[in-house]
Amino acid sequence: MSAETQQPEQPAAGAEAPKRIPKGVVLGPDGKPCRSCTSFASWANQTKTSLKTPSSSGGSAGTAAVAAMAATTATAAASSTGPPSDCPADVETLGRGTWTLLHTIAAQYPKQPTPTQQADVKGFIGTLSRLYPCWVCAEDFQVFLSKSPVRTASRDDFGRWLCAAHNEVNDKLGKPKFDCNLWEERWRTGWKDGRCD
Incomplete structure (x- = not known):
């Protein structure tokens, strides 16, 4: 589930031209910035670029400099720490959480699953590929599934x-x-050096 910067199609002739958006901000199918498709740092950069300049706000150069410094500091902090825990998930938070869930499901998947369990996992992965909140990531995952259908014959098969x-x-x-030879150690049993015990 990745998010490469993609933009929806350009508007038809006579339609309003799209606003310039900062690099890294991904637009949703509705043409608006997509929070769950954009990193927090890029999202913060979007806010920074929307701050008023001294000429447009009528404020002093000092006020603008303080605002610009605050925005730069916020952007730097955002890129190193991610969004606060009570903010909507950005693409990186969403991705980490999703991979943790999926790998943990694989780790708990039966060694010899029943046909029903296999069908459930295939259905879950298929549904996830269509409902994933980052539309770019969802489309990428759908392409991956078309090339490499989910394997569910065993725990090891699904985990790999x-x-x-x-x-x-x-x-x-x-x-x-x-x-991938270490997937079970990473997600099920813990590392052999005992650090997870």
Whole structure:
């Protein structure tokens, strides 16, 4: 589930031109900025760029400088800490939470699932790919599913499939890939060095 900056189609001739938005802000299908598709740092940057300048606000240069410094500080803090816990999830918070849920489901999936359990997981993953709040991520996941249908024959099969899905997203985001031979240690049993005990 990745979020590459994508923009909806341009408006037809005679329609209102779209507003310029800061790099990294993803628009939703409705043409408005999508919080769950945008990182908190990019969202904060959008707010920073919308601050009034001295010429448009009639304020002093000192006031504008203080506002700009505050916005820059807020943007820097946002990029290092993410959104406060009581704010809507950004794309990174949403992604981390989703991967944690999915890997934990795989870790608790039966070694020998029944046909009903297999159908339930396939249905859940299919539904998630359509309802995921980040529309760009959802579309990417649907493409992945069309190339690599969910494997549910066993816990290991599902866990390795999910690891491969996660690695595809990591690759798109320029993050290191995880060794899928270690998926169960990471998500089910804990590391052999005992740090999870």
